[in-house]
Amino acid sequence: MLEVVERELRVASRSRGIFASRAVAAGIPLAILLYYHLVMQSFYGRMSGSGLFNTLMYLALFAVSFGGLRSTSDSITSEKREGTLGLLFLTALSATDVIAGKFAAYGLRSFYSLIATLPMIALSLLLGGVTGGEFLCGSLLLLNTLFFSLALGLVCSTFFKRQNAALGVASALMMVLMLAGFLVQAALEWWQIRPPDVVVHLFSPLMAFAKISNSFMGADPQFFWIHVGFLQALGWLCLLLAKRGVRECWKEVVVANTFTRMNWLNWRSWPSLLVESSQSLAAYRNRALSHSPYYWRVTRSKILRMLPWSSVILAVLAICCGFVFDSGFVRQGGFAVFVLVILHLVFRVMLAASAAFVMVEDRLSGGLELALGTPLTVKRLLHGYYWGIWRNFGGPLATIILLELAIFSWVAFIEADLDKEMVRMMICFCLNLVVDCLAIVPLTLWKAIDLNKPQHAAGIAGLRILVVPGVLFVLLVSLAHPDGDSVAIIWVFINFFNALLNGGISDRKLRDHLRERVASRFTAKIPLV
């Protein structure tokens, strides 16, 4: 086991990213602390530390829930892709050694990031309103959630070959866990059964934290400890499953281009539903290749084409479910708007992930370099990428906007008063989505030229398009205290300016430097934007 840990830590010690991640882990709470101290207190006067503590804890819980998954989701998949997992089993190492070693090595990296965060959270103790017990329970909750998150990432990593797939499934499972309490509550209420509190607070770390926080739901340690025990047990179950999985997953399987014949009773044959007939594929290939080779390349996968639609369908289903439940909040359309906000976020992330995935795969396989050795021009190549990505996402984007129109019209109808503020918000909402999507594609493609992992490129693009304007907006609004009408204008202006700047510069860089960057295996790197 120690051999695996030693090797992983040695590899990690050479990565600059690991030190940067610790700095970020400590820097973000510090920035929030400064913002809270300098801006909020000057505006609202002296405030207790509980608000800050809760904000930092919820952020930290969210970060460890998904950060742990990100850490371990490529632990086994990378070994499988490189074919080195089998080599480990040729030695005296057992499955337990491999899993424990990977868990310890990858967990240690995340653990150090968490350790860097805790002193910043502890600063809220100095402001008052937070007890030492709350802080200790919060820290324990963070550690416990990190443990489960790492274990979940590890088990998903054993069952997939690509990190994207492992991370996607692990994130979806984590989301289900986060929302399980609400879903169970809603389902039981549908059958007019009052759900016991323990069921609602059992699954989600966020809900468990709400139970220990005095300022939210009133301290109730009983549910907190039940949740800690439950999540701990789930974590060990994941590790056990990972151990069983890793024994088998390294063996090579024969690649075949035909799925099992469709049989509804056999789940292994379900993917054949996604396979088109060879005649229709060939006909589509002919048409698409005439348009642009990369247009076909981006749109040839039916799964990638269906992915954005899946988010829209899920959102529509969620909204429909919302209508079914008899709740004032839902009836007022608030739930539908909440779903749309989440859908906007997910849609942008999916768009960035899709662009990054295609570019990284093309570059790493060497196919892009070979294509650039043909008379194919960079302009035609980029046209292919852009139109291909928009073919996959254009339809769902239009559907989302229509859906929004319908929901806002409905809200306006049931409230019998078309609020100007609401109309303005809706237009801003839709415009921001369209502009962000237009900027995300070139920005992600440009970032993906230099990165080997698509999620890194998508993450950077997300940071530039979603987080940076958000932070700028909050700072500007906090400092300038504009009136209600100006807030929307500021929001739209910052977002437009940021998207145009990032999208425009990235598109220009792609056109000017794509060939050079892709062929620069031996040349010095050109600084990125």
Added chain:
Amino acid sequence: MSDQAPPVLTPAVHTVGLTRTYGSMTALSDLNLTVNRGDLFGFIGSNGAGKTTSLRILATFLTPTSGTAKVLGCDVVTQSDEVRHLIGYMPDFFGVYKDMEVTEYLDFFAACYKIPSASRDKTVSDVLELVGLSEKKGALIGALSRGMQQRLGLARVLIHDPQLLLLDEPASGLDPRARIEMMAILQELQRLGKTIIISSHILSELQSLCNRVAIIEKGKLIYAGPVQGVRDQMSEGPVYWVTVAHGTQAQAIEVIKRCDGIKEVEMADGKIKVSLVSSETDPAAISGALVTSGLRLLGFREDEIGLEEVFMRVTRGDTQ
């Protein structure tokens, strides 16, 4: 395939003072090279000698720091689009999309070369037949063996019927059968009139395959020309192996030493190794002297210097 006649009298490749530096490191220094049309030209050098850099400049992936390179009369910097139409470049990596089928992959690159969709099917079938992959048309690339993927790479290179093929280590990692088959395909392509520049580490195969070679070390061209011509360049005379009846070797050595133009005579492995001063010395004089002396001559053959030996002699194993 294209009916366009190549421009007359221009060499396939002509470089003058070609230099490429990466920061302080000089990968290629003052390369002057001419490859004639129809040549099967071997490009030999240690790892990091500058072979791949040269090929990537010719393939328009890299721009030279100084000097010029022309491919079939077109400058690789100022006429790069024209050059891309004329060449087929196979790099030292596969560059395949493993989730594509063989036909899809070739269709994709045919579209990159703007081959009309009406003739794409036939072109793909033709190149697959040429490289012996017709039966794998519908196979996933990920399921092909390494040798087959290499053949697919060659098929991709041939899809637009280029006049010049630049092949970087096309036989690396292949098993003996796949290597021999690959070499046979290359000979067939040469017979069809293609000019081929091939870089490889398997020198024994290049020796039988190539009509001309270039040896490069630390970015500098050491030798370019026919394999046997390297001996003249190194100012070494020919070497002959003489076999005489058992027990008469000492007498034969004395006879040979008395002949004109003899540099050195020595026994090796029961045979007599005779080194001549220059290639102008008539070897028939040696056999004549032995026969005249009444010695029984069992064998007399010229020592054919191998490419591996030439390579070892002219290089010092320095890399950058």
